Amino acid sequence: MTLLDFVRLTRAHLLSLVFLTLVGGAVAYGLTLRMPEVYLADASGYVRVAGSGTSTGDSLAANSLGGSKADSYLPLVTSRAVAERAIAATGIDASPAEVAGRVGASVAANSVILKVTATGPTPEESRVLADAVIKATAEEANAIETAADPSAKPIVSIVPIESALPGGKIAPNPKRSGLIGLVVGLGVAYALVFVRRQLDTRLRTVGDVEELTAASVLGVVPQTKELGVVRGRGRVGQLGIATEAFRQIRTNLRFVGVDDPARSIVVTSANAGEGKSTVAATLARVLGASGQSVVIIDADLRRPTLAKVFDVVGTVGLSHVLTGQVPVEDVLLETDEPNVRLVTSGRTPPNPSELLGSVRMHELVARLTEDHVVILDAPPLLPVTDAGVLAGFCDGTLLVFAVGRTHKEQARLAARMMSQVGGRVLGVVLNLAPQRKVGGVVYGGYGYSSYSSDYASRKAYDTAPVAESDVVEPVVPAGPGVPVPVAKPASKVRRTAARKAD
Template sequence: MTIEDFLRMMLRNALVLLVLTIVGAVAGLGLSFTRSPVYAASALGYVSANTSTDESGSPVAQSGGNMELQYSKAQSYLPLFRTRAVGERVVEDLGLQQSPDSIAGSLQATVDPNAPIITVTAYAGSAEDASAIANSAVEATAAEALELETGADGRGTPSVQLVPYQTALVPGGPASPDRSRFLLAGAALGLLLGLGLGWLRSRNDSRLRTPEDITALVGVPVLGSLPDVKDFTRTKDGALPEPESFAARESMRKLRTNLRFVDVDSPPRSIVVTSSTAAEGKSTVAANLARVMARAGQPTLLIDADLRRPTVAAAFGVDGKVGLSQLLAKSISVEDALQLSGTRGLTVLPAGHIPPNPSELLGSRSMHELVEEFSRSYFVIIDAPPLLAVTDAQLLSRQVDGALVVAVSGRSRSDELLRGVEAVRSIGGTVYGVVMNRVPSSRLTRIAYGASAEYGGYGKAYDKAANIPEMDEIEIAAIDGREVESSAPSHLDSGQARTTSTPVARTSGRRRADVEPDS
């Protein structure tokens, strides 16, 4: 795992990390209140050199070696503080109920590195006891040391002697538990637990989040990344309005451009748009891709081949009672089946009557011939059912040049996408690429899930420039040697529609969507 992966894992699991860190901190603080308070008090003892006298009783000057002796003796006295003998003296002196061993065990002694001063720290359950034990321990150790130096009869004068130097004060608060340390330790443990859970989630999370994930999995490129914006949302009656934001429109144009270059030597004339599972947005992608293909000057036909749950008729507001199923059954003519969409250059073929045998119809020779005939006049886009639900899309992939598979960023799972792609390949179909749908738009989410920030703030100034033709349409027109009209409504009659090669879309007899000017 790289540092970038680690940071993304933290951002993806930020809420879990925050909650567990807070819970750990609260638990640590609560644990500190279950511990009995312990108070600490320190007293000082000084190892002094006794003044020696000559035969006449006059003091003899001290030599520099006495300081070394004092420091050496101070070091040797340290073990005395934790002996039972000292503990017994303290218990007797203070009249304590504890055992001598427990008193001796509660003492800590250290020597100042620059002077023969011993610091004795006593720990007790009350502040007064800690202070009293520390002071008594210095006196008890001094007496014990003097007895060891002079013998049991107390004769002679030792060269050095431990004497009380500074008494211990009554502490103002407990030395432990240190509530801040418990709190920090609990927070750290909670954070570590959160990181562990985040790592496990990442290891077991098979959801696809980045184009690199998809390419590594199925071996085909991501041809488009569509942002998670409301422009791609249908209305309550199933209608699919034109995208208005720059991000939405530009993402569809990029998909269109990439699709044109998937096979330069043999450009596709017909594709099927599908997904591995339901509710991944394949119908929305198919409809909007058909729109941008038509707006670029390419006569386009959108076929609703989802004969189980058709959506194209509702999306464009056309009559869905007749369409593909009747056409395959040869009960109506092509002219009666095709309908204008309201977008210049785009014709739609609704699903029509829902048949009892969709798979047989879509895999029939008639369907193959129909697609072949339409692809001579149109760029054909077929909206198909999900691959893993039924075999319809799998069969249709043999009828077209290639397939686009739609996957939802952060929701579609790798095993499902792989099974869907393999289903197409297993019968000889071609998968041109994958379309990542609902890519997170917020900057923080893009960073967390590795989605690219393709748009930023660029293009917002152009969102309302409806009277300016798309640049790619102008370029295509220049190549074809034709002129492109401005898309302003005043330049186009409400009933005007672009004429296309045969077959001609039906304009009467059944409901037809009003033709709208390009924008």
């Protein structure tokens, strides 16, 4: 994963990351407030060695012995014997093991000072325990040194030199715990995001499609309310922010096979419900709006949809033509787009695959492609074989996948099936893309919100009244040999007609 991928992943899951981070901080802060308070106090003792002489050498030797003895007394501080002496002296309601766990000791390098620390639920208890432990350690050390002769005076002893002050609070620390909770929450959030990303089996980006199918993505269609209506959806003037997406698909189709342009295009998907019929109908209308003569055929004889999409009555259609009951001229219906004709599915036959793979179907497509661009709305690839049969003799296939719905394995299988039947994949259309969540990933940081504002500005521009100063008057030559005056350029040139022609 590159840095850019990490940034995109962060942007895509920003709300989740912020939420889990705040939850981590809040949980840590709340748990800290419920924890018991802990105070820390310390006391010190001087390890003294009784010297046999008064010379400097004797003093240095005694000091060196005291330092080594101080280090050797460290285990005594946390021993059971010292804990029992401390409990007896203070009356603390705790077991020896608990007392031993609440104390610690240290000796500075080249020093004879033994420092004891003790914790407690109150400042006073921590102070009393620290004093008791340093005294108990001294008593236990003296007992060890005189074990051979209890009446003898110990050569080495620990002398308390500093009584403990009331302990200072060391825990809990809500601010520090809250910061740690924020960091842990952020780490857990990123871990969940990465795990979800690795376990995600659905198509999310253009890169996923190109890697799995080895086909180019011709366009990404956003999920809009205009394309969600039942009847009449996909009309050119009612596409909303999806207008530019279908214009891009139309433009990209022109560059697919420049020397051998596709005249018959099968539009199919991996599964039902991915929007193939909507894409087919809208693409036909957009091609018709650019001046091409288009015939769209509802080749989904099992679950026909185009009659509702174009809001027409489709009682007679393709199945009647393929069975020889009516000629194709009688089933070519006019639509809301002047250059687009529709052939509905007709009656549902018992053998759809056989009809679509018949010689009559071959001849029908070949005949219509002489004067028209033919778009066939085919059934999904994975459930039935109809789309594969059509792809075998048509010029190309357009695969429609739904963002966040189509699984990666399904996309791979769809591309493999097209390869097995010898079908030519013109490209892929990613449909139903969420406007904010996936747009930035697909377009490298540009979401559909920018397309929405651009669409609004274009619409306002196209419907704005033309000022008199914007009109360029035609220049008519005065006659042979007379100089032609140059027209004064307008401040703004309208391109509405050019857009419509596009």
